[in-house]
Amino acid sequence: MPASQPIHVSLVAIPEAVVSTLSGIFDVMNAFAILPESDGLPAAPPFKVEIVGLSTGPLELASGVPVSVQRAIADVSHTDIVIVPSVLLGGQGWPKGRHHQIVAWLGAMHERGALLCSACSGLFLLAETGRFDGMPATVHFGYADAFRAAFPQVPIAEEKVLVVSGSREELVTSGASMTWHDLVLYLIARHAGATTAQAVARFFALQWHQEGLAPFIVFAGRTDHGDSAVAAAQAWIARHAAVAEPLAEMVRHSGLSERTFKRRFRIATGLSPVAYVQRLRIEEAKRRLERTEASVDEISWLVGYEEPAFFRRLFRRLTGLAPGAYRKRFRIPDFARGRS
Incomplete structure (x- = not known):
């Protein structure tokens, strides 16, 4: 893509979002201006990343830390990549229907060609669009049972780091919390090249979780069966x-x-x-x-x-x-x- 047309990335902020994932994705994908010069890096930043939400201004996230929503979704008629960061589930689970306006916007962006991406538990919001029904995906292994109960129509493999599905490979999900590193590096490699992804990984000391998430999962046998x-x-x-x-x-x-x-x-x-x-x-x-x-x-x-x-x-x-x-x-x- 020409330097004059950077890829537009919309990073979705909702009250349940986790600040570390949202800010980490924002910082890494916006970091090209500060990267040291290296062969193979693009001449201009390849991405334009904005935090979007229901309305502009300060929004308090799950941890109580506020972020500034830069654009309202009503003002975003087209975007290339949508990323929903990790969300924190309360004791009552995921509140389906609470963000119906954002869910409708996500569906519209997908229809207009955008990639729909989730980091960790962000899949809970994306799954409400119905676009992931029958499509392989991954989610944080700690939320896997809750996700299956809420969205049984979405097949998930929580031991996987990254799952890319859809007819255009436009549905991208990452697993446990820090696999947002893998998500970001994948998007950079896909749109700006492997050399660029390597340079970013080196600068931030990011690592691909190539061995999968099985080593991190602690086995706990089911005990709620009633037998x-x-x-x-x-x-x-x-x-x-x-x-x-x-x-x-x-x-x-x-x-x-x-x-x-x-x-x-x-x-x-x-x-x-x-x-x-x-x-x-x-x-x-x-x-x-x-x-x-x-x-x-x-x-x-x-x-x-x-x-x-x-x-x-x-x-x-x-x-x-x-x-x-x-x-x-x-x-x-x-x-x-x-x-x-």
Whole structure:
């Protein structure tokens, strides 16, 4: 796109928006004027980013920090990219219909060719347009269950960092909070080139979450299913996941036959008993990797696996990282540890 026609980006501000995501996206996409000169960078800023909302002026966001809405949506008849930043859900969940004017505007912008993008939980607002029905998407894993309940027609994969869908690849969603980095870098690479995206990432020390979000997700088995026999087995195995014969013990604590237990357990939790135990064991292994000096082989034995090679394969399959890489990524660095 010629330098005289920068790509117009509308960053949506609503009272539920999170200031860190909104301001981070705004600063990074507006930063081209301060980037050091480098080969391959555009001669002029490729984006024009504006904060838009129902009306202009100060707007208090979810944290109580105000931002200034620069343009009212009624004055924006066309835009190239719309981004809805993270939103904070209250105890009552997402308030459908509260922002019907903005939802109508989002639909109109999509019809006129705009990309619809969400960072983290911003998908809650975008989903009200109906444009994501049947389209793969991602959302913060902490809000995944709430999103499925509110918008069952939108298939989500919360372990994914970025999902691009739509016939024009015009529906772009990013996952947990800081994956707005990936969203912004993707948009820069798509519209201004990979070299430009690399320069921005280098300047701000942004990183792509190429391993996905599985390493960040803490497994918590479903307990709201109402099956008391399965719940009894879950409660016991949560304290004894490293036991030698977990299935037999779970069956014994359920009071059911093995065949009936397996069927009811899958219905109640969505997982087979073996898969459930594997996830509990891997969660315990993650904590030990983060907090102890124990070797990977020792941790394998402590969580219930006598064969370290099998443990390593399982750990990588469920988290996306090898145990050693996980420890390096998530362990608190020495300089941040308290002194004894």
